[in-house]
Amino acid sequence: MKSPKISEAVVRRLPIYLRYLNELEKNGVTTVSSQELGQRLDLNPAQIRKDLAYFGEFGKKGIGYDVGYLIEKIRNILKLNRIIPVALVGAGNLGRALCNYNAYLRDNMKIVAVFDASPDKIGQQINNLTVQPMEALAARMAELKVRIGIITVPAAEAQQVANQFVEAGVEAILNFAPVIIRVPASVRVHHADFTADLQSLAYYLD
Amino acid sequence: MKSPKISEAVVRRLPIYLRYLNELEKNGVTTVSSQELGQRLDLNPAQIRKDLAYFGEFGKKGIGYDVGYLIEKIRNILKLNRIIPVALVGAGNLGRALCNYNAYLRDNMKIVAVFDASPDKIGQQINNLTVQPMEALAARMAELKVRIGIITVPAAEAQQVANQFVEAGVEAILNFAPVIIRVPASVRVHHADFTADLQSLAYYLD
DNA sequence: TAGATTGTTAATCGATTAACAATC
DNA sequence: TAGATTGTTAATCGATTAACAATC
Numbered sequence: 001m002k003s004p005k006i007s008e009a010v011v012r013r014l015p016i017y018l019r020y021l022n023e024l025e026k027n028g029v030t031t032v033s034s035q036e037l038g039q040r041l042d043l044n045p046a047q048i049r050k051d052l053a054y055f056g057e058f059g060k061k062g063i064g065y066d067v068g069y070l071i072e073k074i075r076n077i078l079k080l081n082r083i084i085p086v087a088l089v090g091a092g093n094l095g096r097a098l099c100n101y102n103a104y105l106r107d108n109m110k111i112v113a114v115f116d117a118s119p120d121k122i123g124q125q126i127n128n129l130t131v132q133p134m135e136a137l138a139a140r141m142a143e144l145k146v147r148i149g150i151i152t153v154p155a156a157e158a159q160q161v162a163n164q165f166v167e168a169g170v171e172a173i174l175n176f177a178p179v180i181i182r183v184p185a186s187v188r189v190h191h192a193d194f195t196a197d198l199q200s201l202a203y204y205l206d
Numbered sequence: 207m208k209s210p211k212i213s214e215a216v217v218r219r220l221p222i223y224l225r226y227l228n229e230l231e232k233n234g235v236t237t238v239s240s241q242e243l244g245q246r247l248d249l250n251p252a253q254i255r256k257d258l259a260y261f262g263e264f265g266k267k268g269i270g271y272d273v274g275y276l277i278e279k280i281r282n283i284l285k286l287n288r289i290i291p292v293a294l295v296g297a298g299n300l301g302r303a304l305c306n307y308n309a310y311l312r313d314n315m316k317i318v319a320v321f322d323a324s325p326d327k328i329g330q331q332i333n334n335l336t337v338q339p340m341e342a343l344a345a346r347m348a349e350l351k352v353r354i355g356i357i358t359v360p361a362a363e364a365q366q367v368a369n370q371f372v373e374a375g376v377e378a379i380l381n382f383a384p385v386i387i388r389v390p391a392s393v394r395v396h397h398a399d400f401t402a403d404l405q406s407l408a409y410y411l412d
Numbered sequence: 413t414a415g416a417t418t419g420t421t422a423a424t425c426g427a428t429t430a431a432c433a434a435t436c
Numbered sequence: 437t438a439g440a441t442t443g444t445t446a447a448t449c450g451a452t453t454a455a456c457a458a459t460c
Binding site: 008011012014015016018019020040041042077078079080084086092093094096097098100101107109147148150171172173174176178179180182188190192193194195196197198199200201202203204205206 | 298303354410412
């Protein structure tokens with residue numbers, strides 16, 4: 001584990017590797033080469049080797065990578081070796097959908113609290129979680145040691161929610177609202193913006 | 207409209223510009239500079255000017271860009287000047303959430319058909335749409351001239367659904383299933399992969 | 413006119429890919 | 437040993453940013 005700055009592009013590929021490796025393991029495959037990985041994931045094998053080499057020498061020359069060993073290494077790199085508590089604000093359709101993905105988001109990311117501003121949402125049950133009022137956010141997040149926040153409120157409210165998350169000491173935010181939110185540089189934000197995704201696809205129509 | 211190949215990075219920023227310009231227009235702002243845009247969208251002004259200049263000379267030196275005019279230009283570039291019919295497969299939580307975003311996805315992207323394989327989903331009503339069986343997909347999509355497909359089924363079924371979309375003549379696919387799908391080069395695929403998004407955020411935790 | 417801002421070229425920066433010695 | 441595949445350096449490619457003449 002040296003420390004040349006790792007680019008975001010590299011970090012974003014690690015979960016993709018991890019997911020496929022998990023599948024391989026489930027199927028009883030014990031070894032895989034960068035070539036096979038690249039073929040399946042539509043990536044250049046040299047890129048995969050380089051990505052992994054940033055973090056250590058995980059492969060064996062002439063053989064490839066041990067699937068189980070590589071899974072463990074990547075999980076450690078991504079800090080998925082312990083449960084990461086996540087909070088979500090916005091108990092609308094999308095918010096509920098994400099909560100139900102908790103199963104999918106195994107690998108230790110777990111939504112442990114859901115908040116909403118609307119009185120008719122508060123108290124609703126989602127998947128074992130009770131929707132809490134926004135007033136409870138700070139205290140509850142501290143209590144649960146939440147480190148990542150998910151925003152699934154309308155665009156107009158997203159920045160405000162982000163501010164509350166930051167206030168509550170969140171280290172990273174995943175924003176689904178179709179608006180760019182601004183936070184201090186110490187907080188990482190990813191924008192999951194499917195309206196923009198969809199619109200950019202339209203460009204490629206004949 | 208010349209034709210140097212436009213990079214995907216550029217195309218992905220256009221909807222971001224469009225969205226903010228729409229907001230400006232709603233607020234009665236008639237002119238905006240690349241500097242103001244950049245400030246708000248967290249982008250370099252030179253990059254914004256360059257992006258736009260690929261498609262024409264939309265600004266006025268010394269003045270900036272006319273908001274209404276630029277909106278129209280970008281909508282044309284993105285082909286959002288006519289309604290684009292979209293189909294969705296997978297009427298689970300996420301699928302339903304996306305259908306309800308139809309309002310959000312104004313700007314002429316419209317989900318016009320929803321399909322699911324599960325008997326207890328078929329016939330359900332979502333937002334004025336009735337969930338159709340997979341057997342109806344090809345015929346219905348032809349009828350409605352659907353050009354873009356959205357996949358919100360579990361990972362295991364995603365590739366199969368993609369194949370059916372391709373078969374049905376779709377030109378682009380937005381895939382929400384946490385798996386890389388493969389399609390002919392003539393079809394554009396975007397992966398909206400929030401599990402990967404979320405996991406990559408974990409990397410930045412202290 | 414003076415100030416502002418575009419469009420565009422050149423410079424920089426960073427990411428991807430190719431190539432190959434090391435070695436299992 | 438011969439064949440395969442890594443880790444890594446060098447070459448390429450592409451995207452971002454700076455700079456500035458043109459001009460509103």
